[in-house]
Amino acid sequence: MFKKFSAILLVVLMLVSLAACGQQPASEEPATAENSEGNWKIGIMTGTVSQNEEEYRAAQNVLEKYGEEHVIVMTYPDKFMDEQETTIANVVSMASDPDVKAIIIVQSVPGTSAAIDKAREIRDDLLFVCGVPGEDPKMIASKADVVFAMDELSMGHTLPEQAKKQGATKFVHYSFPRHMSYALLSARRDLLKEHCEKLGLEFIDATAPDPTGDAGVSGAQQFILEDVPRKVEQYGKDTAFFSTNCSMQVPLIKAVLDAGAIYPQPCCPSPYHGFPSALGIKIPEDKKGDIDFVVDQITEKIAEKGGTGRFSTWPRPCAMMFVEAGAEYAKAYIDGETNGKLDMEKINEKFKEYAGIEVTLTPLEEGGKNYDNYLMVLMDFLNF
Numbered sequence: 001m002f003k004k005f006s007a008i009l010l011v012v013l014m015l016v017s018l019a020a021c022g023q024q025p026a027s028e029e030p031a032t033a034e035n036s037e038g039n040w041k042i043g044i045m046t047g048t049v050s051q052n053e054e055e056y057r058a059a060q061n062v063l064e065k066y067g068e069e070h071v072i073v074m075t076y077p078d079k080f081m082d083e084q085e086t087t088i089a090n091v092v093s094m095a096s097d098p099d100v101k102a103i104i105i106v107q108s109v110p111g112t113s114a115a116i117d118k119a120r121e122i123r124d125d126l127l128f129v130c131g132v133p134g135e136d137p138k139m140i141a142s143k144a145d146v147v148f149a150m151d152e153l154s155m156g157h158t159l160p161e162q163a164k165k166q167g168a169t170k171f172v173h174y175s176f177p178r179h180m181s182y183a184l185l186s187a188r189r190d191l192l193k194e195h196c197e198k199l200g201l202e203f204i205d206a207t208a209p210d211p212t213g214d215a216g217v218s219g220a221q222q223f224i225l226e227d228v229p230r231k232v233e234q235y236g237k238d239t240a241f242f243s244t245n246c247s248m249q250v251p252l253i254k255a256v257l258d259a260g261a262i263y264p265q266p267c268c269p270s271p272y273h274g275f276p277s278a279l280g281i282k283i284p285e286d287k288k289g290d291i292d293f294v295v296d297q298i299t300e301k302i303a304e305k306g307g308t309g310r311f312s313t314w315p316r317p318c319a320m321m322f323v324e325a326g327a328e329y330a331k332a333y334i335d336g337e338t339n340g341k342l343d344m345e346k347i348n349e350k351f352k353e354y355a356g357i358e359v360t361l362t363p364l365e366e367g368g369k370n371y372d373n374y375l376m377v378l379m380d381f382l383n384f
Contacts (some may be wrong), residue, residue, distance in 0.1 A: 001343055004050045006373060007146060009049065013079040017350075020068050020147050023199045023280075032360070036326065039071060039102045040099060040127060040334050041069075041070050041071065041072055041099040041101065041102045042062070042065075042070065042071050042072070042089075042095060042100070042101070042102050042103070042104065042327055042330050042331065042334075043071075043072045043074070043094030043095070043097075043103040043321065044059040044062060044064035044072065044073050044074070044075060044088055044103075044104045044105075044106075044182045044327065045073075045074045045075065045087075045091060045094070045103070045104070045105045045106075046058070046059045046073070046075055046076075046105075046107070046323065047076060047077070047078070047080075047107060047109075047246075047380045048075045048076075048077075048078055050072070050078060050217060050247070051217075051247060052162045052205075052246040052268070052273075053079055053272075054109070054268070054270060054272050054273055054279075054317055054319045054320050055106050055107065055132075055319050055320065055322075055323055056075065056087070057272075057320070058106075058317075058319070058320035058322075058324050059071075059323055060073065060324035061320075061324055062268055062323065062324060062327040065259065066331075067105070068163050070093050071327075072095065072097070072100065074093070075090075075146070076090065076111075076340070078110055078180075079158045079212050079324045080109040080210070080212065081110060081178070081212045082111065082212070082314065083109060084111030085111075085115065086188040086230050087109065087111040087112065087115055087281055088111055088114055088115040088118055088347075090115075091103060091105070091115035091116070091118070091119050091376045092114075092118050092119055092122070094119075095118075095119035095122060095123045095126060096122065097188045098127070098267065100123075100341070101125075101126065101127065101128055101330070101333075101334045102127035102129065102330035102333060102334060103119070103127070103128055103129070104130075104131070104274070104322075104323060104326045104327060104330060105127045105128070105129070105130045105131070105144075106130070106131035106132055106148075106319060106322045106326070107131065107133075107134060107137065107240060107319070108130035108131060108132060108133040108144070108147070108322050109134045110135055110136075110138060110223070112130060112133070112135060112140065112143075112144075113139050113142075114134055116128050116143040116144060120317070126128070126144070126380045127145050127146075127330055127333050127334075128144040128145050128323075128342050128363060129144065129146045129148070129326045129329065129330055130143065130144040130146070130148070130151070130321065131147070131148040131149070131322030131323065131326060132148075132149065132268065132305055132322065133147055133149055133374075134180075134182060136182075136183055137183060137184065137364055137374055138342075138366070138369075138371070140277050140373040140374070141364070141371040142375055144348070144373070145339055145342060145373060146326075146329070146341070146342055146373050146375070147371075147373060147374040147375065148322045148326065148375055148377060148379070149184070149364075149374065149375070149376055149377065150269070150318050150376070150377050151360070151362065151376035151378040152184045152185060152187070152376075153184065153187060153188055153191060154189070154190040154376070155188055155191075155192075155265075156187070156188045156189075156191025156192050156195055157191065157192070158378075159171075159192060159242060159264050160192060160195045160196045160199050160201055160372065161195075161264060162264040162265070162312060162381055163201065163240035164199050164200075164201060165239065165249055165311075166240065166262045166264060166309060167262065167310065167313070168201060168238055168239065168240035168262045168264075169200075169201060169202065169234045169236070169238045169239070170201060170202040170203075170238065170240065171196050171202070171203050171204065171239070172204045172206050172209070172235075172239060172240065172241045173189060173192060173193075173203065173204065173205055173206060173243075173244075174206050174224070174241070174243035174244065174248065174252070175189065175208065175244040175245070176207060176208055176209065176210040176213075176244075176245075177207075177210070178210050178212070178267050179210075179244045179245065180362070181188060183366070185244055185271065189205070192242075193205070194242055198254065201240075202235075204231070204235070204239075206227070207232070207259050208220060208223055208224065208243065208248065209223050211245060211247045212240065212249070214383070217247045220245070220247060220248055221247065221248060221250070222239060222250040222251075224243070224248050224251040224252050224253070224255060225251045225357045226382040228241060228255035228256060228259055228261070229250075229253065229255065229258075229259050232261050237259065237260045237261050238261075238262065238263070239253045239261050239262065240262040240264050241256050241261060241262065241263055242263075242264065242265070242267070243267060244267050245267060246266075246267060247276070248267075248270060249266045249267065249268075249273055249274030250274045250277045250278045252273060252274070252278075253266075253274045253278035253279070253311075254278040254279075256311075257278070257279075257302065257305050257307050257311070258305070260306065260307070261310070262310045262311075263310065263311045263312075264381075265283065265312055265313050265314065265381070266313060267284070267331075268317075268318055268319045269313045269314035269315060269318060269379070270313060270316065270317030270318055270319065270320065271298060271313055271315070271316075271317065271382065272291075272294060272317045272320065273292070273297050273313070273317065273319070275294070275313070276294065276297075276298075277337065279297075279301040280299060280301070281294070281297045281298065281301060283297075290366055290382045291315075291316065291317075294347055295315075295384075298311075298384055299384045303384075307384070308384065309383065309384075311383075311384045312381045312382060312383045312384060313333070313382055313384075314379040314380070314381065314382060315355075315357065315379060315380070315381075315382040316354070316355040316356070316357070316379065318377060318379070321348070321351060321354050321355060321359075321377075324354055325347075325350040325351050325353070325354040325355075326350075328350045328353070328354070329343075329346060329347055329350045330348070334345055334355075342372065342373050344361070347361065347375070348361060351377075355379070357379070359377060359378075359379060360377065360378040360379070361376070361377060362376045362378070363375060363376070364376055
């Protein structure tokens with residue numbers, strides 16, 4: 001009797017096991033915000049704190065919100081031009097994790113397109129969101145699913161107009177050959193020069209050291225600290241200054257304020273970009289992410305040195321928006337809430353939620369061709 005019972009029990013267990021093998025694993029159910037046990041991850045790659053703290057902190061905000069089980073954060077090297085293999089290896093490393101469903105890269109430095117190609121060799125299902133692209137638009141648009149860029153070309157008009165409103169008679173443009181090899185940055189420089197002439201501003205094309213060169217970031221920053229006073233002595237205080245490089249913004253803000261000149265916006269317009277460090281603003285833990293607090297502090301510090309009305313930026317951090325709103329868009333994609341990989345309506349929704357204001361998104365048109373997934377972003381100025 002016992003043997004007969006054991007045999008029946010064994011058959012029942014085998015049938016249960018076979019039935020279980022035929023069931024859909026729970027991990028393959030769509031991951032949602034409510035289903036926190038879903039196996040999904042978002043990979044984020046940004047620059048280091050020394051290259052651009054905004055993007056790095058934005059990635060940390062996403063990590064804090066969703067946790068290490070859902071977010072992987074990596075950085076590309078400071079000397080990314082010389083170490084593109086590291087950039088590629090980091091992206092492939094994230095793509096090798098089968099739970100990673102989307103990868104966000106801000107800034108999309110040279111090497112990003114090659115990294116996406118390598119990643120797609122092992123994963124063709126990944127959503128790639130790239131911000132602040134440093135490669136040719138045609139190339140990066142053909143590799144990434146969504147590309148976010150500040151509307152550099154429109155800045156060719158808005159920057160001189162803002163500088164003119166602030167009392168500028170001259171406009172200094174700091175850059176270097178590597179940046180001028182970028183099609184959009186070069187085209188914007190030409191538009192800046194053209195529009196300055198229309199407005200009666202003298203355009204001064206100034207060459208600065210490349211922070212990725214032999215002198216490094218510190219050498220480029222020291223040049224700015226020394227050159228701005230020389231330029232103000234030569235051209236006067238009604239001179240507006242602009243640089244195309246992130247790591248130059250802190251010394252540029254400091255030097256321009258000390259010299260009594262004009263600063264219409266950082267290269268990546270945002271209250272966080274350059275201003276807190278240049279002005280010695282300490283942000284308490286309970287005020288991190290409080291943009292209104294930061295704006296009030298910046299306004300106060302600039303007023304103390306007589307710079308009121310001569311400094312401005314965009315009201316929200318664009319690069320941080322690319323990371324954080326980009327992550328929310330990626331999450332929506334993972335949850336099946338988007339119409340494919342490029343959903344303009346959902347992107348607008350996530351950007352507006354982050355910025356708290358309307359954000360203009362315009363697909364790039366270049367050489368008579370439209371790039372629907374290369375979105376140009378523009379916001380109005382915040383005056384201090």
